[in-house]
Amino acid sequence: MKYKQEPIFPKGFMWGASSSAWQVEGGVNEGGRTPAIIDLNSRKKAGYADNSIAADHYHHYKEDVKLMAEAGFSSYRFSIAWPRIYPDDSGKVNQEGINFYSSLINELVAHDIEPIVTLYHYDMPVWVDEKYNGWYDRGIIEAFDQFVRTCFVEFGDRVKYWHSINEQNMQICYGDWLGISKNVETWFVDKWKVNHIMNLCHAKAVIACHELVEGGKIGPVPGYVPIYPYSCDPNDQIAAMNAEEMTEKMWNDLYVHRKYNTFIRRYWEENNIDPDIRVGDMELIEKAKIDFISLNCYRSNTAKYCAEDTEEVPYQLNKSGVKGNLTFPKVPGMYQLVVNPYVETNDWDWEIDPVAMRYMLRYVWNHYQLPMMITENGYGAHESVSEDGKVHDPERIKFLRDQIYQVGLAIMDGCEVISYNPWSFTDLLSTGNGMSKRYGLVYINTTDKDVLDLKRIPKDSYDWYSKLIKSNGKRWE
Ligand code: BGP
Numbered sequence: 091m092k093y094k095q096e097p098i099f100p101k102g103f104m105w106g107a108s109s110s111a112w113q114v115e116g117g118v119n120e121g122g123r124t125p126a127i128i129d130l131n132s133r134k135k136a137g138y139a140d141n142s143i144a145a146d147h148y149h150h151y152k153e154d155v156k157l158m159a160e161a162g163f164s165s166y167r168f169s170i171a172w173p174r175i176y177p178d179d180s181g182k183v184n185q186e187g188i189n190f191y192s193s194l195i196n197e198l199v200a201h202d203i204e205p206i207v208t209l210y211h212y213d214m215p216v217w218v219d220e221k222y223n224g225w226y227d228r229g230i231i232e233a234f235d236q237f238v239r240t241c242f243v244e245f246g247d248r249v250k251y252w253h254s255i256n257e258q259n260m261q262i263c264y265g266d267w268l269g270i271s272k273n274v275e276t277w278f279v280d281k282w283k284v285n286h287i288m289n290l291c292h293a294k295a296v297i298a299c300h301e302l303v304e305g306g307k308i309g310p311v312p313g314y315v316p317i318y319p320y321s322c323d324p325n326d327q328i329a330a331m332n333a334e335e336m337t338e339k340m341w342n343d344l345y346v347h348r349k350y351n352t353f354i355r356r357y358w359e360e361n362n363i364d365p366d367i368r369v370g371d372m373e374l375i376e377k378a379k380i381d382f383i384s385l386n387c388y389r390s391n392t393a394k395y396c397a398e399d400t401e402e403v404p405y406q407l408n409k410s411g412v413k414g415n416l417t418f419p420k421v422p423g424m425y426q427l428v429v430n431p432y433v434e435t436n437d438w439d440w441e442i443d444p445v446a447m448r449y450m451l452r453y454v455w456n457h458y459q460l461p462m463m464i465t466e467n468g469y470g471a472h473e474s475v476s477e478d479g480k481v482h483d484p485e486r487i488k489f490l491r492d493q494i495y496q497v498g499l500a501i502m503d504g505c506e507v508i509s510y511n512p513w514s515f516t517d518l519l520s521t522g523n524g525m526s527k528r529y530g531l532v533y534i535n536t537t538d539k540d541v542l543d544l545k546r547i548p549k550d551s552y553d554w555y556s557k558l559i560k561s562n563g564k565r566w567e
Contacts, residue, residue, distance in 0.1 A: 097498020099563035104204055104509035106158070106165030107531060108466050110211035110256065112141045113518040115171065117148030121186040124177040126213035127224070127269050131521070138524025139538040145516045146534075146544045151194050153546060154516060157532060159201035161548075161556040166203050167465050167511040168194075169211035169256065172218070172237050179217050181236070188244050195248050206465070206511065207245065208253040208311060209238050209295055212261070212268060225270055225284040234291040239298050246303035253384055253465070254292040257313035258285070259341040267407070267522070282358065282365040289344060290371060293378035300379075307381035310345045311465050312338055316390045316446040316453065320428055325395035329425035333393040336424065342383065346458045348376045382508065383454060386466035390433065390446035396426040408439045409522050411472060415439065438470060438527065444492035451500035451507060463509035467493055470520060470527040473549075481533040481549040490555060491566060498563060512555075516546065531555055 112128050130140050174187030198205045222230040262285045265271030299308040317333045319326040335353045343351040406417035416439035418427035433443045469489035475481055501507050517530035524538040531552040535545040557565045
């Protein structure tokens with residue numbers, strides 16, 4: 091539908107940006123923090139910088155919050171590093187870790203910025219990984235519960251918006267890349283047990299939040315990639331639905347309806363998969379009623395029919411940042427992903443598709459009727475400082491303008507969206523590309539090879555975004 095007026099964002103809409111602890115903080119050996127499984131991810135997988143310094147937010151958080159405030163932020167979505175709170179197996183809380191986050195939260199509150207906190211964004215303490223074999227052993231459920239309860243008690247007086255687990259679906263779909271699978275060979279079966287344990291952790295967090303945080307609200311953060319059928323061939327439509335089920339819908343159904351949907355149960359039966367659901371598990375999940383759904387959305391995908399006798403092809407993400415290095419998966423009998431001729435792509439072959447944002451919000455609203463926030467959305471690029479000492483990022487401005495406009499249209503369509511937090515506030519480590527793939531509204535002067543002065547340089551997109559949000563979504567120029 092075309093509206094007679096520009097989109098109107100509701101009063102009180104929260105505008106901010108997003109980060110995660112291991113990607114932004116640095117200071118990995120400071121304040122009593124011990125190693126996390128993700129610490130070496132970037133260097134190990136592709137030779138980029140690790141997170142020992144990252145954007146050094148650990149030492150610059152006051153300066154960073156000041157920049158957020160100057161831009162007019164009303165929210166900031168970040169995560170708490172589990173190994174800063176429980177650095178070892180002793181069961182003793184690390185006061186220095188509590189102090190760090192408490193101080194960051196105070197700083198935000200003092201500047202009228204709503205803290206939106208994610209409890210788990212890939213940084214499982216190594217001691218938990220060693221003791222419980224990561225997410226494979228049910229022992230992790232109690233350890234996770236202890237961690238989240240501590241966070242609710244320590245920060246719940248000031249933090250009212252919480253997230254359980256970041257992109258559980260992506261961690262399961264890309265277990266190897268995100269460091270949670272222990273054995274690639276058996277992951278096809280193992281992942282459903284791991285996923286079930288994660289669901290139990292999510293459920294515990296939801297229940298504990300409602301118990302311990304007065305007025306606290308909590309939701310999941312699925313990584314969402316809207317999927318279109320390649321054509322009006324009915325088989326392509328079914329393929330798109332299959333892809334949707336296997337990469338995102340079954341998770342969202344579980345969070346909202348608090349039971350596994352029939353599609354995934356039939357899939358397990360057909361493939362002789364036992365997700366190890368024990369007595370009492372589903373009762374626990376049933377109690378975990380979420381308050382909203384947060385969505386990380388960067389791109390869209392397109393699915394096509396894939397015959398049973400097709401040879402299976404695994405998904406290979408483009409890790410080089412040179413266009414043309416992504417291999418779409420083929421899942422025989424289910425779906426294959428293909429190039430969408432209607433959309434552009436970035437250097438990592440990610441589709442640039444603003445309409446997907448409106449489509450996703452409409453889809454999720456239609457299915458679940460829960461308030462939504464955008465917790466990630468952004469434009470990753472190779473960037474450097476220009477001769478004039480500034481960072482000009484017109485492509486990011488275009489990307490954000492187009493995407494936010496579609497958020498506005500979805501709101502006009504009747505969707506309840508409460509907050510928009512693009513990835514990322516400052517440049518920070520990319521999951522697979524270190525500092526080579528930058529997303530920030532603020533440039534961080536450092537590179538994968540050399541640690542420079544870490545100066546904060548607001549990019550052109552920072553100024554543009556600031557004007558837009560100070561007008562509550564009215565100034566688009
Ligand atoms: C999301 C993750 C973030 C972030 C982002 C961008 O899936 O939640 O942690 O990294 O993707 O991805 P990348 O850094 O690989 O470009």
